[in-house]
Amino acid sequence: MTALTAYDTAERLFSRLSALDDALGILSWDRDVMMPSGAVDRRGSGVATLEGLRHELLTAPAVADLLAEADAGGDLWREANLAEMRRLHMRAVAVPGALVEALSKACSRSEMAWRAAREESDFAALRPDLQVVLDLTRESAQAVGGVLGLSPYDALLDGFDPGMRQATIAPVFATLARDLPPLLTQVLERQASGAVPASVGRGPFPVARQEGLGRMMMGRAGFDMMRGRLDVSAHPFCGGATNDVRITTRYDESDFLPAFLGVMHETGHALYEQGLPAAWLNQPVGRARGMTLHESQSLLIEMQVVRSRAFAEYAAPVMAGAFDDGGDWSSGALYRHMTRVEPGFIRVDADEVTYPAHIITRYELETAMIEGRLSLRDLPEAFNARVKDLLGLDVPDDRRGCLQDIHWPLGLWGYFPCYALGALAAAQFFEAAGAAVPGLAGTIRQGDFGPLVTWLRQAVHQRASSASTVRIVEDATGRPLGAESYLAHVRRRYLEDAG
Amino acid sequence: MTALTAYDTAERLFSRLSALDDALGILSWDRDVMMPSGAVDRRGSGVATLEGLRHELLTAPAVADLLAEADAGGDLWREANLAEMRRLHMRAVAVPGALVEALSKACSRSEMAWRAAREESDFAALRPDLQVVLDLTRESAQAVGGVLGLSPYDALLDGFDPGMRQATIAPVFATLARDLPPLLTQVLERQASGAVPASVGRGPFPVARQEGLGRMMMGRAGFDMMRGRLDVSAHPFCGGATNDVRITTRYDESDFLPAFLGVMHETGHALYEQGLPAAWLNQPVGRARGMTLHESQSLLIEMQVVRSRAFAEYAAPVMAGAFDDGGDWSSGALYRHMTRVEPGFIRVDADEVTYPAHIITRYELETAMIEGRLSLRDLPEAFNARVKDLLGLDVPDDRRGCLQDIHWPLGLWGYFPCYALGALAAAQFFEAAGAAVPGLAGTIRQGDFGPLVTWLRQAVHQRASSASTVRIVEDATGRPLGAESYLAHVRRRYLEDAG
Numbered sequence: 001m002t003a004l005t006a007y008d009t010a011e012r013l014f015s016r017l018s019a020l021d022d023a024l025g026i027l028s029w030d031r032d033v034m035m036p037s038g039a040v041d042r043r044g045s046g047v048a049t050l051e052g053l054r055h056e057l058l059t060a061p062a063v064a065d066l067l068a069e070a071d072a073g074g075d076l077w078r079e080a081n082l083a084e085m086r087r088l089h090m091r092a093v094a095v096p097g098a099l100v101e102a103l104s105k106a107c108s109r110s111e112m113a114w115r116a117a118r119e120e121s122d123f124a125a126l127r128p129d130l131q132v133v134l135d136l137t138r139e140s141a142q143a144v145g146g147v148l149g150l151s152p153y154d155a156l157l158d159g160f161d162p163g164m165r166q167a168t169i170a171p172v173f174a175t176l177a178r179d180l181p182p183l184l185t186q187v188l189e190r191q192a193s194g195a196v197p198a199s200v201g202r203g204p205f206p207v208a209r210q211e212g213l214g215r216m217m218m219g220r221a222g223f224d225m226m227r228g229r230l231d232v233s234a235h236p237f238c239g240g241a242t243n244d245v246r247i248t249t250r251y252d253e254s255d256f257l258p259a260f261l262g263v264m265h266e267t268g269h270a271l272y273e274q275g276l277p278a279a280w281l282n283q284p285v286g287r288a289r290g291m292t293l294h295e296s297q298s299l300l301i302e303m304q305v306v307r308s309r310a311f312a313e314y315a316a317p318v319m320a321g322a323f324d325d326g327g328d329w330s331s332g333a334l335y336r337h338m339t340r341v342e343p344g345f346i347r348v349d350a351d352e353v354t355y356p357a358h359i360i361t362r363y364e365l366e367t368a369m370i371e372g373r374l375s376l377r378d379l380p381e382a383f384n385a386r387v388k389d390l391l392g393l394d395v396p397d398d399r400r401g402c403l404q405d406i407h408w409p410l411g412l413w414g415y416f417p418c419y420a421l422g423a424l425a426a427a428q429f430f431e432a433a434g435a436a437v438p439g440l441a442g443t444i445r446q447g448d449f450g451p452l453v454t455w456l457r458q459a460v461h462q463r464a465s466s467a468s469t470v471r472i473v474e475d476a477t478g479r480p481l482g483a484e485s486y487l488a489h490v491r492r493r494y495l496e497d498a499g
Numbered sequence: 500m501t502a503l504t505a506y507d508t509a510e511r512l513f514s515r516l517s518a519l520d521d522a523l524g525i526l527s528w529d530r531d532v533m534m535p536s537g538a539v540d541r542r543g544s545g546v547a548t549l550e551g552l553r554h555e556l557l558t559a560p561a562v563a564d565l566l567a568e569a570d571a572g573g574d575l576w577r578e579a580n581l582a583e584m585r586r587l588h589m590r591a592v593a594v595p596g597a598l599v600e601a602l603s604k605a606c607s608r609s610e611m612a613w614r615a616a617r618e619e620s621d622f623a624a625l626r627p628d629l630q631v632v633l634d635l636t637r638e639s640a641q642a643v644g645g646v647l648g649l650s651p652y653d654a655l656l657d658g659f660d661p662g663m664r665q666a667t668i669a670p671v672f673a674t675l676a677r678d679l680p681p682l683l684t685q686v687l688e689r690q691a692s693g694a695v696p697a698s699v700g701r702g703p704f705p706v707a708r709q710e711g712l713g714r715m716m717m718g719r720a721g722f723d724m725m726r727g728r729l730d731v732s733a734h735p736f737c738g739g740a741t742n743d744v745r746i747t748t749r750y751d752e753s754d755f756l757p758a759f760l761g762v763m764h765e766t767g768h769a770l771y772e773q774g775l776p777a778a779w780l781n782q783p784v785g786r787a788r789g790m791t792l793h794e795s796q797s798l799l800i801e802m803q804v805v806r807s808r809a810f811a812e813y814a815a816p817v818m819a820g821a822f823d824d825g826g827d828w829s830s831g832a833l834y835r836h837m838t839r840v841e842p843g844f845i846r847v848d849a850d851e852v853t854y855p856a857h858i859i860t861r862y863e864l865e866t867a868m869i870e871g872r873l874s875l876r877d878l879p880e881a882f883n884a885r886v887k888d889l890l891g892l893d894v895p896d897d898r899r900g901c902l903q904d905i906h907w908p909l910g911l912w913g914y915f916p917c918y919a920l921g922a923l924a925a926a927q928f929f930e931a932a933g934a935a936v937p938g939l940a941g942t943i944r945q946g947d948f949g950p951l952v953t954w955l956r957q958a959v960h961q962r963a964s965s966a967s968t969v970r971i972v973e974d975a976t977g978r979p980l981g982a983e984s985y986l987a988h989v990r991r992r993y994l995e996d997a998g
Contacts, residue, residue, distance in 0.1 A: 019548035023522050026529055038725035039743035049518035226537035244538035
């Protein structure tokens with residue numbers, strides 16, 4: 001086999017893996033949106049079979065030789081593709097099959113225990129199962145880290161955002177932990193002194209009209225309905241498959257904002273997926289780079305654009321027409337409601353000013369747990385102390401504290417930082433887009449996402465996995481990923497009322 | 500590896516194949532019900548990849564040794580399962596990969612050509628592409644037949660209804676071809692002499708009410724909504740996966756009968772799938788036996804039960820309440836409309852009296868083509884001549900003649916007979932159920948499918964693929980599969996007005 005043939009053979013293998021991934025993507029969407037409840041066990045074992053098959057294909061003995069022999073011939077994308085293939089292969093072979101299986105089973109048990117423990121607000125009830133997950137996660141992280149030359153936590157992080165390192169995150173989060181609490185105090189003082197309208201619109205907001213508004217706004221933002229769908233599920237997400245990007249939302253007839261903002265958030269994710277380079281759809285290099293950039297795209301649309309004063313000026317009259325309920329649809333009322341700041345216990349309900357505090361808390365604690373510096377026994381106390389430091393709140397119970405998220409019970413250690421890094425990257429991208437695209441604010445004031453999305457396409461989407469998150473951010477914005485743009489954005493919007 | 504281990508290993512392989520089949524089932528449903536149009540190419544190549552993977556798993560060199568070595572240990576179901584595994588394996592290895600691929604591509608081309616040719620009603624435009632499909636189908640049938648010791652046509656037939664043979668079909672179809680034309684004449688004469696009400700109900704029939712009626716009737720028939728769904732698609736079907744059986748229909752607000760009868764037809768298919776033995780769900784022996792029994796279950800519900808006078812007595816007042824349109828909802832009007840006989844050109848629109856003539860025409864011609872006794876050049880003339888013989892109609896153009904069905908362009912030679920055999924088996928099963936279950940007609944008059952479905956469960960559904968179609972029919976009814984029950988049913992319902 002010549003070197004070129006080895007590369008081509010490797011592409012064929014990864015093309016098949018990508019077909020399996022797409023099948024798994026549709027099956028996952030189907031489970032959450034369509035599947036009858038009686039199919040849950042059978043679907044679970046079916047998906048496990050497909051994942052096992054996927055793992056076997058990737059870790060077959062011949063693959064190591066194939067990837068060692070493969071030569072991408074100097075083409076930059078093929079080189080990047082080969083590097084991705086090797087990374088994925090190394091990660092997959094690093095963890096023994098028995099450990100993968102043990103971790104998977106431990107996560108299933110721990111997830112069930114978590115549901116019951118959260119209900120009872122009793123972290124101690126989860127601890128034994130979570131301890132098994134933590135131990136196996138550490139073992140797995142050590143194995144992957146050993147092969148990739150990374151610390152255990154970096155090995156975990158690398159699984160969600162390839163190339164991201166603790167050394168990049170630590171100084172950025174330190175800046176946020178230092179600057180955000182006093183900034184929050186200022187924002188809350190300023191907010192308290194202003195009049196906030198009681199509501200926007202009057203309601204009720206019929207589901208059909210909310211859906212119509214969402215679809216119309218998705219279209220404005222550039223969502224391609226020929227290559228995607230909008231549906232309803234209990235927990236909104238962006239999923240599906242290549243060329244078939246499916247977002248979901250849920251509706252509340254007493255408040256249209258959660259569904260509207262949710263649809264725009266998921267549309268940000270979807271624009272990324274739909275904007276990936278068509279030539280590399282079925283190869284690793286053609287996939288989205290990772291969770292940080294993914295979250296940056298959803299937050300850029302939701303936080304930077306949709307919750308802006310400029311966009312509110314466009315959206316308020318459109319909404320007034322869509323709901324036709326005789327309520328107050330001034331852009332000022334809409335803007336106020338989309339930018340209300342209120343420290344709270346629950347991460348997923350947090351506004352953009354308080355959100356990073358939730359992530360920093362989790363990031364600090366999960367690195368300490370992975371590095372063996374914090375035991376699960378001490379977790380609730382440590383969690384609550386950090387929430388007090390950063391948000392000034394006294395956590396009343398575990399349900400509103402360290403039991404609120406599913407990530408740790410599901411084995412998703414190393415995932416949390418991507419959320420906050422995404423928020424920072426979103427601010428940095430939007431600032432750069434504003435500098436690069438003349439009149440950008442004006443287009444957004446007209447509900448025209450075209451110039452912005454064109455910029456995102458070339459700056460982020462089309463680069464797919466051809467470079468690291470850090471490199472893509474720096475190329476697009478001229479600066480390393482940092483907290484400056486985000487902090488400036490918060491000051492502008494919440495202290496100067498100019499965002 | 501011990502013999503027992505070999506059997507267990509084989510079960511594990513087929514369990515994985517079954518997970519792939521279920522994934523392909525959901526992807527196929529999704530394509531027809533949910534998928535955005537822009538995903539069609541990507542989905543097509545993804546599905547081809549999964550099918551290729553499935554073929555590779557089944558035909559891997561080690562599998563032949565494994566199946567040769569496996570010993571089912573005397574248990575009847577395990578023995579039957581092993582026999583099914585060997586049959587599926589032999590069929591798969593019999594056809595060289597290059598031929599499978601060539602046939603698949605030829606069918607794709609031919610399907611596209613068929614759509615255009617049917618539009619133009621121009622069989623000559625399809626002939627070159629169809630000739631390639633026919634040639635490759637014959638080659639494939641010879642290869643499979645050579646391995647299984649079957650004639651080429653029997654090899655094709657065996658792919659849709661394992662164990663079914665031309666020798667079984669020929670005398671049965673000969674009886675139908677002899678007895679049906681004079682019977683049809685009598686039926687039409689009798690029908691002409693009676694008054695047929697102009698309509699049942701008044702309409703329009705809102706989709707939501709049609710759907711509500713359909714769901715309610717599915718429930719009466721025993722469809723388990725926890726393990727299935729009802730949706731809308733352009734062409735109704737029963738699909739999905741194990742424990743997740745999904746049927747579809749389409750609605751016409753000017754006529755509720757097509758959707759209603761369609762839902763009940765697909766419910767018959769679904770009852771079969773939902774009634775298969777839970778212990779064997781992921782093994783070949785646990786699957787439905789084949790297309791003849793599948794069609795028998797849908798036709799038993801639609802033709803034998805739902806279109807009966809007894810069921811009309813239950814259904815008419817229910818429908819009157821569901822549509823509440825002030826129309827004529829007498830059970831007599833409903834029954835007349837469900838049992839109207841009218842010879843026509845289109846197979847899928849045919850009533851149960853004229854339906855077999857469409858099948859016999861296709862069966863005779865496709866056996867002649869596979870056996871090299873009829874050329875495609877002579878097909879239209881031969882087709883039209885047989886329609887004239889059996890139905891007394893002059894086919895005006897190819898679109899309403901040999902171009903109407905997608906089966907041959909798609910390479911589905913040997914499929915047609917199952918439709919008519921299913922109709923015969925349905926009549927024979929229903930007759931046997933009536934003899935075995937005291938008061939069966941009374942339960943149907945009350946809209947109670949319970950006793951009937953209980954009988955079908957043990958007589959047909961629970962036997963799955965543990966025996967051949969012929970054996971299952973004979974065990975359930977005490978007689979070989981034949982035309983007698985069907986002909987008696989037609990005479991009773993259409994000449995004596997007692998069905």
